[in-house]
Amino acid sequence: MGSIQIDEKDSNRVIIFDTTLRDGEQSPGCSMNLDEKLAVASVLEEMGVDVIEAGFPVASIGDFEAVNAISKQVSNTTVAGLARATPKDIDRAWEALKPAVSPRIHTFLSTSPLHMKYKLQMEPEEVYDAVVESVGYARNLCDNVEWSPEDGTRTDHDFLCRCIEGAIKAGARTINIPDTVGYTVPEEFAEMIRMLMNRVPNIDQAVLSVHCHNDLGLAVSNSLAAVKAGARQIECTINGIGERAGNCAMEEVVMALRTRNDVMPYSTGIDTTKITRASHLVSTITGFSVQPNKAIVGKNAFAHESGIHQDGMLKNAQTYEIMTPESVGLNRSTLVMGKHSGKHAFKSKLAELGIELEENQLKDAFVRFKDLADHKKEIFDEDIIALVDDAVVRHNDHIRFVSLGIQCGSEGPQTAELEVEIGGERQKAKAEGNGPVDATFAAIRELVPHEAELQLYQVHAVTGGTDAQAEVTVRLEENGKTVNGQGADYDTLVASARAYINALNKMMVKRQKTEPTAMTA
Ligand SMILES: CC(=O)SCCNC(=O)CCNC(=O)[C@H](O)C(C)(C)COP(=O)(O)OP(=O)(O)OC[C@H]1O[C@@H](n2cnc3c(N)ncnc32)[C@H](O)[C@@H]1OP(=O)(O)O
Numbered sequence: 435m436g437s438i439q440i441d442e443k444d445s446n447r448v449i450i451f452d453t454t455l456r457d458g459e460q461s462p463g464c465s466m467n468l469d470e471k472l473a474v475a476s477v478l479e480e481m482g483v484d485v486i487e488a489g490f491p492v493a494s495i496g497d498f499e500a501v502n503a504i505s506k507q508v509s510n511t512t513v514a515g516l517a518r519a520t521p522k523d524i525d526r527a528w529e530a531l532k533p534a535v536s537p538r539i540h541t542f543l544s545t546s547p548l549h550m551k552y553k554l555q556m557e558p559e560e561v562y563d564a565v566v567e568s569v570g571y572a573r574n575l576c577d578n579v580e581w582s583p584e585d586g587t588r589t590d591h592d593f594l595c596r597c598i599e600g601a602i603k604a605g606a607r608t609i610n611i612p613d614t615v616g617y618t619v620p621e622e623f624a625e626m627i628r629m630l631m632n633r634v635p636n637i638d639q640a641v642l643s644v645h646c647h648n649d650l651g652l653a654v655s656n657s658l659a660a661v662k663a664g665a666r667q668i669e670c671t672i673n674g675i676g677e678r679a680g681n682c683a684m685e686e687v688v689m690a691l692r693t694r695n696d697v698m699p700y701s702t703g704i705d706t707t708k709i710t711r712a713s714h715l716v717s718t719i720t721g722f723s724v725q726p727n728k729a730i731v732g733k734n735a736f737a738h739e740s741g742i743h744q745d746g747m748l749k750n751a752q753t754y755e756i757m758t759p760e761s762v763g764l765n766r767s768t769l770v771m772g773k774h775s776g777k778h779a780f781k782s783k784l785a786e787l788g789i790e791l792e793e794n795q796l797k798d799a800f801v802r803f804k805d806l807a808d809h810k811k812e813i814f815d816e817d818i819i820a821l822v823d824d825a826v827v828r829h830n831d832h833i834r835f836v837s838l839g840i841q842c843g844s845e846g847p848q849t850a851e852l853e854v855e856i857g858g859e860r861q862k863a864k865a866e867g868n869g870p871v872d873a874t875f876a877a878i879r880e881l882v883p884h885e886a887e888l889q890l891y892q893v894h895a896v897t898g899g900t901d902a903q904a905e906v907t908v909r910l911e912e913n914g915k916t917v918n919g920q921g922a923d924y925d926t927l928v929a930s931a932r933a934y935i936n937a938l939n940k941m942m943v944k945r946q947k948t949e950p951t952a953m954t955a
């Protein structure tokens with residue numbers, strides 16, 4: 435069994451543990467399918483994440499398969515799987531992680547009085563014994579074990595120290611302190627980390643980690659305070675997605691460490707120029723758009739509108755910019771793309787944007803690019819990223835969009851004529867509705883009858899201008915299971931049809947996994 439080498443002599447190196455695929459996916463409505471998880475894992479590996487928490491294998495067959503497939507795919511990053519403090523969970527996690535070059539079992543148990551009494555209904559002594567037993571059990575399978583005292587920040591300090599000491603003795607190499615409910619504040623959290631460094635006798639045998647939630651908007655500040663106090667692993671997610679108000683945002687914590695290295699002299703292994711790409715991919719896949727004023731990855735993060743700021747920027751960018759757009763992967767283009775660009779230029783542009791595609795994905799994306807260039811005056815980098823992400827999400831679709839004709843306006847019935855390909859066979863339907871979107875979705879329902887309910891229909895313009903591409907997200911719900919479909923096109927209605935069809939494809943895969951006979955198309 436291998437392990438990924440991090441320079442351990444560098445005492446200021448902070449390990450970046452990304453949990454977008456586990457805690458991030460716990461955001462309601464945020465579920466990702468296997469292809470999408472593999473695409474995210476690939477970007478995380480490229481950007482230099484040290485540990486990818488790929489899922490919670492016992493939670494579902496889908497989670498197990500994702501952890502297993504990512505373990506096979508990734509070679510330069512440690513892959514972690516979550517497990518409760520039970521042999522069943524730990525065995526399942528280990529089975530999923532086995533193919534990984536560098537596997538890690540992450541096991542956890544609540545230690546706060548509230549959680550022990552009401553949730554676990556266990557006495558503290560029973561919890562202590564379960565910690566030692568579960569970590570020892572995991573360590574017998576895998577030499578890289580992380581242990582987390584859930585609700586750590588509301589745990590009695592003496593008991594926390596004792597559990598951590600026991601976990602390290604039983605073989606844990608990383609001790610992660612979760613602020614599960616986003617309750618702590620920076621000074622208090624730093625004090626807790628210092629207390630653990632001082633009081634746990636064997637703490638030098640483990641890396642101290644933090645996992646902060648954002649209920650009070652303090653996840654990044656708390657994580658930075660913890661690093662200053664001695665923590666050397668930060669658990670975080672792309673765009674800060676996660677349970678409730680989310681987790682510590684990776685792009686924010688990494689850029690804070692880089693930009694303010696004068697007061698926080700710590701390093702990470704992250705190639706920050708991949709941040710924009712990762713953020714866009716995660717937001718496309720999950721349908722969770724990034725607010726325009728979001729630090730680092732928001733649309734306005736590097737935009738300067740007011741005259742005095744623009745004047746300052748023109749004289750010296752540092753007047754209003756503490757980091758360059760290029761440092762997060764927002765490149766000022768060297769290649770201007772348009773209808774006369776060929777395959778070589780397109781490939782070079784993708785390389786410039788840090789995007790790698792397989793040959794058949796490249797072919798599809800190029801056809802779409804030429805079509806877009808015929809309809810849109812200027813092609814921006816954002817257009818190409820949207821187009822490529824669109825190709826990635828529908829890579830394995832069983833139902834494929836072919837064409838759409840719409841009749842709409844203030845007079846007469848609103849009608850959609852749709853052609854799709856189902857398992858290679860072309861089929862057509864015509865339907866009416868209350869408006870063109872409703873008519874389009876009615877035509878889809880005619881071709882692919884289903885009970886799933888539309889939960890979300892969201893349109894987002896990729897760039898400015900009336901010829902901007904539309905990115906559409908459609909969320910469907912069926913028997914408590916949700917899926918997000920995406921579509922991008924210069925025609926909003928075509929993007930809507932693509933998004934709905936993409937969601938249906940995902941729903942079919944989900945259904946197939948639970949009831950193999952329930953396919954309708
Ligand atoms: C803070 C966090 O983010 S923790 C991770 C949260 N993520 C998830 O929950 C992933 C999705 N979860 C699931 O799919 C399911 O909850 C499962 C498969 C994990 C468990 O499902 P079920 O067996 O039906 O149990 P259910 O979810 O109803 O209840 C959780 C049980 O685990 C117990 N439990 C909770 N944490 C732990 C732990 N760390 N170790 C051992 N047992 C635990 C609870 O006490 C409860 O036990 P009980 O059934 O004896 O009362």
Ligand SMILES: CC(C)C(=O)C(=O)O
Binds near residue numbers: 542584612614615647
């Ligand atoms: C499992 C732990 C690390 C967790 O996600 C939390 O406590 O928030």
